[in-house]
Amino acid sequence: MTARRDTGGPGQAMEFEVWSDLIKQSKGALHMFLPLLDRGLDAVVHRMTDRRYIALQVKGRAAGENGRVNLIVPADSLVDDDALILASVIDDIPNQVDLVVTERTFKQMAALETVKGKHFFEAAFAMHSVRSRWLPFLVPRAQLADRILETSIALALERISPDLLKPRERHAGWLGFLGEAEVIRRLAENPRLDLFRPFPDLEMVEVLARDNVTRRLAGLQVKAATVTDVHGEAQIHIHTATLTKDLSTWVVGLAWRNEANAFDEECLLIPAAEVPTVATADGLLMTIAFRPASPQRTRIDPYRRRLADLSRLILDCTQAPFAGT
DNA sequence: CTCTCGGAGTTCAATTAAGG
DNA sequence: CCTTAATTGAACTCCGAGAG
Numbered sequence: 181m182t183a184r185r186d187t188g189g190p191g192q193a194m195e196f197e198v199w200s201d202l203i204k205q206s207k208g209a210l211h212m213f214l215p216l217l218d219r220g221l222d223a224v225v226h227r228m229t230d231r232r233y234i235a236l237q238v239k240g241r242a243a244g245e246n247g248r249v250n251l252i253v254p255a256d257s258l259v260d261d262d263a264l265i266l267a268s269v270i271d272d273i274p275n276q277v278d279l280v281v282t283e284r285t286f287k288q289m290a291a292l293e294t295v296k297g298k299h300f301f302e303a304a305f306a307m308h309s310v311r312s313r314w315l316p317f318l319v320p321r322a323q324l325a326d327r328i329l330e331t332s333i334a335l336a337l338e339r340i341s342p343d344l345l346k347p348r349e350r351h352a353g354w355l356g357f358l359g360e361a362e363v364i365r366r367l368a369e370n371p372r373l374d375l376f377r378p379f380p381d382l383e384m385v386e387v388l389a390r391d392n393v394t395r396r397l398a399g400l401q402v403k404a405a406t407v408t409d410v411h412g413e414a415q416i417h418i419h420t421a422t423l424t425k426d427l428s429t430w431v432v433g434l435a436w437r438n439e440a441n442a443f444d445e446e447c448l449l450i451p452a453a454e455v456p457t458v459a460t461a462d463g464l465l466m467t468i469a470f471r472p473a474s475p476q477r478t479r480i481d482p483y484r485r486r487l488a489d490l491s492r493l494i495l496d497c498t499q500a501p502f503a504g505t
Numbered sequence: 506c507t508c509t510c511g512g513a514g515t516t517c518a519a520t521t522a523a524g525g
Numbered sequence: 526c527c528t529t530a531a532t533t534g535a536a537c538t539c540c541g542a543g544a545g
Contacts (some may be wrong), residue, residue: 241532248513250533291515298530304514312513508545513538520533525526 194240194268195222198278198324199379205325209336213376213388216364221263224376224388224397228340229329231426233388233397233501235263237283248306251279255292255299258283260395262501264328268321276321279305279314280328289313359404359434360386362443363490370491384422385429389494396498399429401452406436407444407472416448416468418455423466425453428499432490435472444472449493450483458483 199212202225211226213233222238237257241249251267261284268278281289290301305314312318319327329336367373367389376388385399401422405414414435433448448470450458458479459466470480485493 252531254531293516295517302515304516306513506545508543510543511541513540515536515538517536518534520531522531523529525528 195238198238198266198268199223201321202325202328203380205322205333206329207333207337209329209333209340210325211383212379213383214379216368216375216377221260221374221390224390225264225328226378226383226385226388227329229331229336233428234328235260235390235395235501237263237265239265239267241267241269248304249279250302250304251290252293252300252302253286253290255301258287258301261287266324277318278321278324279317280319280324281314281317285317355404355406355436356402358436359402359432359443362404362434362487363387363400363402363432366487366490367494368491370495372495373491384424389498391495391498394498396500397428398494398497398499399426400494401429401431402434403431403468404434404436404443405470406438412471412474414444414470414472416470418459418466418468420461420464420466423452423455427451427453429453430494430497431455433468433470434487435470443487445487446472447485447487447490448480448483449485449490449497450480451497454483 199214202210203212209228211228213224213226215221215223221235223236225234225236226232227234239251239253241251249267249269253265261282263283265281265283265286266278267281269276286303287301290303293300293302303314305312326332364375364387367375367387372391372393374390374392376390378385378388383399384401386402387400389398389400390396401418403416403418405416407414414433416433418431429452431448431450431452433450435444435446436442437444448468450468455466455468459468461467468480469478471478472484
């Protein structure tokens with residue numbers, strides 16, 4: 181049986197409270213990705229100061245007698261030493277304090293217990309204690325973002341280029357949404373991939389895929405364009421300003437066929453950093469000319485892929501969480 | 506220096522809740 | 526309903542501070 185998800189109810193509400201606090205506090209220095217398919221991780225935070233992705237597991241617990249919290253975590257749910265555990269009291273109390281600790285540290289400090297052959301890590305402590313050895317990891321709710329950024333908000337914002345902080349204007353669109361949905365659907369076929377979407381939607385990365393075996397990630401920017409009757413060509417436009425050079429980011433180009441009411445069987449999968457080598461730049465826009473199924477040899481040939489292979493190909497795209505390494 | 510007390514952390518069992 | 530797992534409650538241990 182798969183582990184029961186504590187969906188719904190106060191736990192979920194507390195999670196979203198944490199998310200919105202992080203978003204508000206960080207003023208854009210932290211971007212949240214929430215899972216589309218939940219296989220254990222509650223979120224991935226994209227830290228814009230060093231472009232690192234940080235996996236996050238949230239534990240909501242009711243406070244015991246004298247404000248004590250008893251945290252019991254099955255050992256097999258702690259699979260990523262670098263992931264952060266964020267434990268919090270569900271009840272709304274003033275001066276909320278959360279435990280923020282890496283899984284590695286939690287495993288070292290918590291008591292290991294065995295019940296019927298199953299292992300659990302167990303920790304009990306008071307959220308307001310002065311003497312507790314957990315004290316270094318107890319963070320006032322108002323300072324959550326500081327802790328995750330590992331610096332003050334003001335310092336963090338200075339280190340980030342202003343372009344990244346501007347909310348991307350959402351070129352509304354049916355086709356864009358359809359493209360994302362198509363990519364998500366394809367990726368969901370692969371049980372090794374956990375999928376995340378930015379929340380709120382201000383990242384240029386629209387879908388974050390995480391290989392739950394190697395723990396590596398790939399950020400995807402999905403671009404969809406309609407194939408025009410005249411040349412059999414779909415023109416994919418990308419705002420130069422929104423293009424990143426991150427090695428972990430890829431552009432997926434889809435060609436919509438009006439006549440078939442479907443995307444072409446062929447798609448493009450291009451490392452974001454290499455987009456300028458295949459696109460023509462006119463002012464603020466870059467344009468990729470994509471002729472699906474064309475026999476003509478062009479610069480984009482190395483990036484032409486079968487849409488059906490996407491979920492397998494993405495596994496090879498994933499990078500370690502550190503950008504550029 | 507030793508004893509006692511109380512807070513902090515651990516362990517275990519009973520209770521509650523979710524899924525089949 | 527019944528089974529199984531998560532949560533709660535409480536007893537127990539450990540350790541440091543303060544008094545004698």
